[in-house]
Amino acid sequence: MNMSRHHRVLLLWACWAPISLLATHAWGNQASGGGTYFVEPGIRSEFQFNSAHVPEAVRQAFYYAINRQAIVMSVFQGQAQVLDAPPGFQQDAPGMQPYDYDPAKAKALLKQAGWSSAKPFRIIYDQTYPLVQQYMPIIQQNLKAVGVNATLNPLDSTTFIARSTTPSQYGTWDAAMQNGGDEALSPSESAPYYDCKANQEVGYTNCQVDSLFARAGSTADASQRSDLYAQVGKILNTDVPSLSLWNPNLLSASTTKLGGGFAVRINTKYTFFNVTKWTLAGSS
Numbered sequence: 001m002n003m004s005r006h007h008r009v010l011l012l013w014a015c016w017a018p019i020s021l022l023a024t025h026a027w028g029n030q031a032s033g034g035g036t037y038f039v040e041p042g043i044r045s046e047f048q049f050n051s052a053h054v055p056e057a058v059r060q061a062f063y064y065a066i067n068r069q070a071i072v073m074s075v076f077q078g079q080a081q082v083l084d085a086p087p088g089f090q091q092d093a094p095g096m097q098p099y100d101y102d103p104a105k106a107k108a109l110l111k112q113a114g115w116s117s118a119k120p121f122r123i124i125y126d127q128t129y130p131l132v133q134q135y136m137p138i139i140q141q142n143l144k145a146v147g148v149n150a151t152l153n154p155l156d157s158t159t160f161i162a163r164s165t166t167p168s169q170y171g172t173w174d175a176a177m178q179n180g181g182d183e184a185l186s187p188s189e190s191a192p193y194y195d196c197k198a199n200q201e202v203g204y205t206n207c208q209v210d211s212l213f214a215r216a217g218s219t220a221d222a223s224q225r226s227d228l229y230a231q232v233g234k235i236l237n238t239d240v241p242s243l244s245l246w247n248p249n250l251l252s253a254s255t256t257k258l259g260g261g262f263a264v265r266i267n268t269k270y271t272f273f274n275v276t277k278w279t280l281a282g283s284s
Helices: 005-014 056-065 068-074 103-112 132-145 157-165 167-172 187-194 207-218 222-239
Strands: 029-031 035-041 044-049 080-082 120-126 149-155 175-180 242-255
Touching: 056 103, 056 132, 056 242, 068 080, 068 132, 068 242, 120 132, 120 157, 132 149, 132 175, 149 157, 157 167, 157 175, 187 207, 187 222, 207 222
Parallel strands: 120 149, 120 175
Antiparallel strands: 029 035, 035 242, 044 175, 044 242, 080 242
């Protein structure tokens, strides 16, 4: 997209507002100095388990073993939500199991599964992702504390994508740290990851989940759709095919001088689609 100098200035102004990045969770709040700030759920961070190698009890144990709230407070400055199911699902829905930090319960589940503390648990991740170098060592320490011999394998982006998406490479890792996606926008955004008729990267197939997603997507009844998604969320919360860790906030700020159709969208990648039409009050 070719942008005039005027529009480049607008783009810079769109990200301006005299506010603290530690703002409270809110949408469309007024900031001092004539700006507006927005705080919304952002991308998800999760362990993509190689479920063929990692039993369900062990996957559940990881939830109890990792002190996610402490990581949110120390690494994300409190600007993230701890998850017990994929983002987009109601985390406190009836029947949803909260996985609070509980090392004793993690150890009990590992013992139940017959997990050997001598067995390496290989974790790959994209070392270029923001903050990952801060929280991955903490996760490793938490896992080692309950008897999981976690080994970290940081990779560049290209190598990580190849290793985590190529079937012939699945045997080289037990969990891949995934960051990104639009899953926080709606439960439906998670549906493609659980197609039981396709070869699943996570090694998890449950055709009941497929059926519930399909029914939810085909009904116009909002209440029925919500109930169907709640059923999906409960299954994923119990089976833990992937370990949803946290959902960082996306912090956006703008000056109220912007016009011409400017708006901060819930899916922020759409915010800049009409940037060439923006106007700035008082500019020439």
